[in-house]
Amino acid sequence: METKVIIEKNAYHDSVTLMSLSGKVLQQEGVVDAVVSMATDMNKDLLENVGMSTKEAQTATENDLIIAVKSEDEDHLEQALDYINDQLTSKKSSKNKQGNQSVTTFKAALNALPEANMAVISVPGEYAAREARQALNNGLNVMLFSDNVSIEDERELKLLGAEKKLLVMGPDCGTAMINQTGLCFANDVEKGAIGLVAASGTGLQEVAVQIDRLGYGITHAIGTGGRDLHEKIGGIMMLEGLELLNEDEGTKVITLISKPPAKSVQDKILKRVKEISKPVVICFLDGDKEAIEQSGAIFAPTLIEGARQSILALDGSATFDTELHADEKAWIDEEIKKLADSQKYLKGLFCGGTLTAEALSLLREEVDGVKSNVAKREEEKLKDVGTSDTHILLDMGDDVFTKGKPHPMIEPNLRNERILQEARNENTAVLLLDFEIGYGSHEDPVGESFKTLKEAQKIAEENGRSLPIVAYICGTDTDKQGLAEQESKLRELGAFIADSNEKASKAAGMIANKEVV
Numbered sequence: 001m002e003t004k005v006i007i008e009k010n011a012y013h014d015s016v017t018l019m020s021l022s023g024k025v026l027q028q029e030g031v032v033d034a035v036v037s038m039a040t041d042m043n044k045d046l047l048e049n050v051g052m053s054t055k056e057a058q059t060a061t062e063n064d065l066i067i068a069v070k071s072e073d074e075d076h077l078e079q080a081l082d083y084i085n086d087q088l089t090s091k092k093s094s095k096n097k098q099g100n101q102s103v104t105t106f107k108a109a110l111n112a113l114p115e116a117n118m119a120v121i122s123v124p125g126e127y128a129a130r131e132a133r134q135a136l137n138n139g140l141n142v143m144l145f146s147d148n149v150s151i152e153d154e155r156e157l158k159l160l161g162a163e164k165k166l167l168v169m170g171p172d173c174g175t176a177m178i179n180q181t182g183l184c185f186a187n188d189v190e191k192g193a194i195g196l197v198a199a200s201g202t203g204l205q206e207v208a209v210q211i212d213r214l215g216y217g218i219t220h221a222i223g224t225g226g227r228d229l230h231e232k233i234g235g236i237m238m239l240e241g242l243e244l245l246n247e248d249e250g251t252k253v254i255t256l257i258s259k260p261p262a263k264s265v266q267d268k269i270l271k272r273v274k275e276i277s278k279p280v281v282i283c284f285l286d287g288d289k290e291a292i293e294q295s296g297a298i299f300a301p302t303l304i305e306g307a308r309q310s311i312l313a314l315d316g317s318a319t320f321d322t323e324l325h326a327d328e329k330a331w332i333d334e335e336i337k338k339l340a341d342s343q344k345y346l347k348g349l350f351c352g353g354t355l356t357a358e359a360l361s362l363l364r365e366e367v368d369g370v371k372s373n374v375a376k377r378e379e380e381k382l383k384d385v386g387t388s389d390t391h392i393l394l395d396m397g398d399d400v401f402t403k404g405k406p407h408p409m410i411e412p413n414l415r416n417e418r419i420l421q422e423a424r425n426e427n428t429a430v431l432l433l434d435f436e437i438g439y440g441s442h443e444d445p446v447g448e449s450f451k452t453l454k455e456a457q458k459i460a461e462e463n464g465r466s467l468p469i470v471a472y473i474c475g476t477d478t479d480k481q482g483l484a485e486q487e488s489k490l491r492e493l494g495a496f497i498a499d500s501n502e503k504a505s506k507a508a509g510m511i512a513n514k515e516v517v
Contacts, residue, residue: 001032002077003070005047005054011065012038013088014122014145016184016410016440018065021087023411025069028083030076035068036084038124040148042403062124106134120183121170122146128171129153136160136168143183144170144225151232154225158236167244168237170225174440175201177208177221185409185440188478192217193250194310197241198257199224202352202436203303205474207257207283210307210500212476216314219251220244229261235269242269246276253313255281255306259357260288260376270295279313281306285357286376303358304502324506329516331496332507336514338466339429346370346512347422348393348432348505349415351408352474355434356395359505366509367391373398388425391512393432394418409436412445416452423456423467430468431456432508434501437475437486444481446473446489453493468511469495472504 018037025034033050037043039060047053052068060066067084071077103109110116119135121128125148132142142161149171161168169176169183175198176183180191187205189212196218198204208221222244224237238256245251254276261269261284273280273295280297283306292299298313300306311318324332346367350356357374364370364380371382372393382392385400396408396415408415415433422428435445442448453469460467471490475483490497498504510516 001070001072002074003052004068004077004081005052005057006067006081007039007056007060008065008067009060010063012063012123013065016122016145019406020410020442021084023406023413024087025080025084026413028076028080030072031069031080032072033068033070034080035066037066038062039064039066040124046403062126106131106138110138117141118143118178118183120145125149125171129157132157132168133160136164136166139164139166141167141178142169143176143223144168144173145184146170147172151227151230154227155233155236158228158233158240162236162240165240165244167222167240169223172227173201173223173225175204175221176223177218179220182439185436185438186221187212187438187474187476188480189221189476190217191219193219193252193314194255195219195245195248195251195253196221196255196257197224197238197245198222199226199228199238199261200257200259200354202474203257203283203285203354203358205436205438206303206352206355206358206501207255207306207310209474209476210304211310213499214307214311214318214320216311216318219248229258229265229269231262231264233265235261235265238269239272242272242276242280246278251278253279253281253310255283255300255310257283257303257306258285259354260284260286266291270297273297281309281313283309285354285361302361302502303354304500322502324503328496328503328507332510333516335430335466335468335496335511336516338468339511339514340426340465342426343429343465344512345388345427346391346393346430346432346508347388347425347428348372348508349418349422350393350395350432350434351397351412351415351436352434353395353397355472355474355501356393358501359393359432362502362505363391363393363509366506367512373400388422389427409441409445412442412448416449419449419452419456420459423459424463426463426465428460428467429514430470430508430511432504433469433471434504435471435473435475435486437473437481437483438479441481444486446471446486450489450493453495457493469493470498470504470508470511471495472498472501474501 122145128146283300
């Protein structure tokens with residue numbers, strides 16, 4: 001076994017690039033373990049946990065790049081290191097070929113692009129607030145992808161943004177679509193008249209995608225960062241987004257998306273909603289329907305319903321096909337007949353946290369005893385994410401899974417391991433999976449999991465069981481990965497392909513209950 005650890009001083013790379021690269025390195029022949037990351041405290045702990053820490057690595061700073069590889073022999077080690085170097089170098093040269101000018105300071109960036117009105121910031125958390133403040137003071141809207149920003153800094157930045165009528169999307173904001181331009185994780189969605197504001201990345205993507213699939217479009221999709229509706233922040237950016245969309249002539253309907261906010265924050269938002277003249281749809285998953293409707297807003301209990309209600313507010317003549325078709329029910333019925341007596345439980349393995357929460361909201365009345373790591377209700381909380389002795393809905397993008405590892409939307413390998421684990425479990429009745437495509441997501445998410453899913457089916461078959469797969473792809477026909485191409489790979493597996501997370505959840509629930517309704 002050969003190990004090498006390289007520290008590159010002052011060689012910053014954004015976390016999305018490095019997470020994706022780490023996953024690719026692990027797939028290289030002969031590689032046993034690999035860490036390619038900035039030298040944050042968390043990543044240095046990870047390096048120590050996998051037995052590759054060095055004195056130089058422990059004294060590295062957050063601006064330094066760690067490249068650590070353990071391989072079967074020296075030849076494979078050198079090949080892996082060459083691969084890493086090629087990937088990092090090709091990314092830089094690709095930018096140069098596209099005419100992008102490389103700069104090292106905020107001032108230089110402004111000089112290179114004086115007409116810019118948006119700054120996307122992805123630097124270590126301790127520097128992020130300073131860079132965001134500088135952008136705001138120069139009249140730029142901000143998308144703050146960085147995390148580990150203090151809640152005090154977040155509040156200060158958002159107050160400054162609101163004062164200047166500028167957006168501060170984040171920190172830890174992963175999705176936005178502004179003027180048909182997707183930022184970070186986003187989809188290619190048709191232009192239309194519905195404006196979205198969300199404190200949820202995949203929630204924002206799902207509502208936008210469903211609006212597109214139903215034949216309508218959006219003006220803007222504004223992300224706020226997950227803490228915006230926290231009591232200490234007070235919904236500053238959701239309120240600012242509400243104001244901006246209310247003033248935007250192209251926006252005819254406004255839709256707000258989040259998990260339930262703090263009560264005081266909800267009251268503040270609903271008070272302002274009462275004063276808005278445009279129709280407002282509020283999709284707070286497991287939210288307070290009565291309070292929302294009293295504000296004059298339209299309540300949507302799920303993401304898909306948020307899309308439908310937004311369209312109805314725009315076009316009262318719109319109709320939707322919400323039922324399972326006869327051929328879909330026939331597929332479910334056939335899969336139920338193949339199940340062994342031991343196969344009792346639904347296993348939902350999600351990349352999207354808000355899609356997990358939506359599935360929980362839809363399934364809690366359909367299957368008994370469902371547990372999840374996104375649950376807020378005490379009786380639904382999954383105490384140990386490693387257990388699998390009941391119906392489970394796992395957000396595989398949660399920090400407990402992704403610490404020091406790529407998010408499964410970027411690199412599906414993390415979830416692939418759990419798919420095989422559930423395939424070996426004799427109590428697994430059905431796998432419920434989501435796949436996200438679009439900007440920022442893996443270039444071929446279904447393809448990356450194809451062999452794993454084939455192996456999972458084989459494991460079940462060798463043990464006298466079948467393994468139904470129910471899947472939903474969050475994406476549009478024009479996303480770069482190709483929705484039709486991704487779906488065709490799932491068909492090769494004989495999977496049920498749903499056109500919404502709602503339909504996928506319903507189908508999986510029926511299989512687990514062994515009853516078509």
